[in-house]
Amino acid sequence: MANETVFTYGAPQLKFGTGAAEEIGYDLAQHGARRVLVVTDPGVAATGGPQRVADAMKAYGIEAAVYDRVRVEPTDASMREAVEHARDTGPYDAYVAVGGGSSIDTAKAVNLLTTNDGDLAEYLNPPVGAGRAPERPLLPLVAVPTTTGTGAESTTVCVLDVLDLRVKTGISHPRMRPALAVVDPDLMVTQPSGVTASSGMDIVCHALESYTAKPYDAYERKRPEQRVPYCGANPVSDMWSERALGLIAHSFRAAVRDGEDRRARADMALAATFAGLGFGNAGVHIPHANAYPIAGQVKDFRPDGYPDGEPMVPHGMSVSLTAPEAFRFTFQARPERHIRAAELLAPEMDRPDDPAEHLPRALLSLMRDIGIPDGIAGVGYGEADIPDLVEGTMRQQRLLVASPRPVTEDDIAGIFRRSLRSW
């Protein structure tokens, strides 16, 4: 085969810092926007942040309405409801998402389905959907993350649960990427420590998975129409990942311990953005693939810091639970990268005799310190659940192809089994 020689890199424009969210009206007025829909979830709406963002736009001649019924961990039903609302109350000139990945991803779907024909289901990634590509341009979407984790402000994907099929999947297209990411650490003040811990583990895994992902030049040469936003580890994504790990090393524990530590929170916001800019171009692999069934097949686990109500395994937590074992498995494919990542994540840790243990130990030490549950058993799974979990993971071929080491069903089963308990 001829090896790939080209990598691609895309990113939203970025406005970062205290007060940045007050300027969105100006930025959208530059795009000619007059009517804007702010998309958020009820919990974030209750902080008053989204309404303040909407009100601040008036000074720039923009009329902004707030839609606050996003579901945390969105479903096809909740996304369809948001799309219906936008169709009924629109047309809009632009969208602003204020919230975590759920709000940003819902706004991406609203943007797609109010500018292009057809139903949500047609656009879902194969094999669940037909992977239809939008034919028409989307509107400007401004993403304003209020949790320091998802990186959804940087990526071209939206993730959702398809209720009938009991599967988590996504829609992925370059046009879904927000035009502008506005990261204002002041909007993150109210994040409970359990949320900081889970969403922070999402940042860690974005950086580690994209850094260890199969490199772009190990794939077969693509024609331009075959290119995907996740092109494999490359010199640009490597840089973002390394810098994100360096910020995390110095700020993550402090941010969980003390939500009022503004410096640590700003660093985590920056790390989330950097990691998003990295994985949004490189891709993620086994830990994220495993996270889909861990979250999707939840039994009765209810995490601290999240809204009461339905059981859930938060996204970042679900990603982290099998990460130590996943990186033990992938070590042999790119040993130097795994060691370097461990050094960046835990600069003061002693080097273990077995270099394959370096990254798993750095992760486990961090996860214990910040209160992540002890393995997938810690969120309610047992040995008997492993076949269903494996089946759910194997559906995420789009992610599994990015593993630096080819991975079979048996390999995944082993990773789940060894992740039942972590310490």
Place this chain on the structure above:
Amino acid sequence: MANETVFTYGAPQLKFGTGAAEEIGYDLAQHGARRVLVVTDPGVAATGGPQRVADAMKAYGIEAAVYDRVRVEPTDASMREAVEHARDTGPYDAYVAVGGGSSIDTAKAVNLLTTNDGDLAEYLNPPVGAGRAPERPLLPLVAVPTTTGTGAESTTVCVLDVLDLRVKTGISHPRMRPALAVVDPDLMVTQPSGVTASSGMDIVCHALESYTAKPYDAYERKRPEQRVPYCGANPVSDMWSERALGLIAHSFRAAVRDGEDRRARADMALAATFAGLGFGNAGVHIPHANAYPIAGQVKDFRPDGYPDGEPMVPHGMSVSLTAPEAFRFTFQARPERHIRAAELLAPEMDRPDDPAEHLPRALLSLMRDIGIPDGIAGVGYGEADIPDLVEGTMRQQRLLVASPRPVTEDDIAGIFRRSLRSW
């Protein structure tokens, strides 16, 4: 005063690697383009590269014409000629610039003045022009650099000589930024070593100046409409600068020594892109301000590797000649940054006893090795020219405000005087 709390970051989308330039037709077809103008200079046109880029677009249903009369070191007259050509033969749906900074900057001006009313002069930066902002969106511009230096593919500025006023100035607006940068190291094969040396020094200075520039949070708080693309050193530009310096440390001498060293050339192409992504958001300061009169007031210097004909000091060379003295002057404002930059640029060099000497020595050693002339006297200037040079520098207030240490006319005169001879 209230200090700035916000930084901004903008960048073109990037496609990097061998063969990338063959895919431009696909990328522009995604924007709906059918008629495209390729903008280049006669020297680059003679390599056949621009015509190949134009021909490759046909496969995607795009009709592409080549304009090959860009002037190297463009003037207001040469830019007006290009604009007239585009107006006469247009309308076009997109522009593609293939060449060095001259072609890319000319294409930016063509894009501005075929989408917006008025004459070039109105848009020039104050005090030379009125600094008019474009009211209407520009067309997609794809920048394809063929020299590894300018970073023009990443920036929002175009630079030109205004003949009547005998001054170098620019136009700067976020809408001027190319939509896509296509960096294909194969297009750089034919670069003579003198061009590699000069344009490489431009990369070095982009990285060093943006890394040592006045930081964004040392400025007064701006309203959104006051923000400029060059917002000062910030965590994102720092990262690009550091990574560019690391690549240069390992590849610059090799790329000058052997133009066929494909690995060194690819690293320099990447360094140029990274440095452009950094300074395109942070800004540059004294060495670039001094470069304007050094190039603009040229006497009879004719550098190796450039087209015969009119005398010129190539841009990168003109930037580098006062850089060692400029960084001796700015050292005291941000000593730790100057030392770190020297370590990145010359990792194997011994640390001098006086830390202020570290960066100047690293630069001088590099400049001698790659054949940069010995000071401004080496390109024909003497003591008697210094008042005119200083006057030219002081007109570049847009750049001088980014100096980490406030700088007076006398300071600039001293920097020029101590730069007459460098070794």
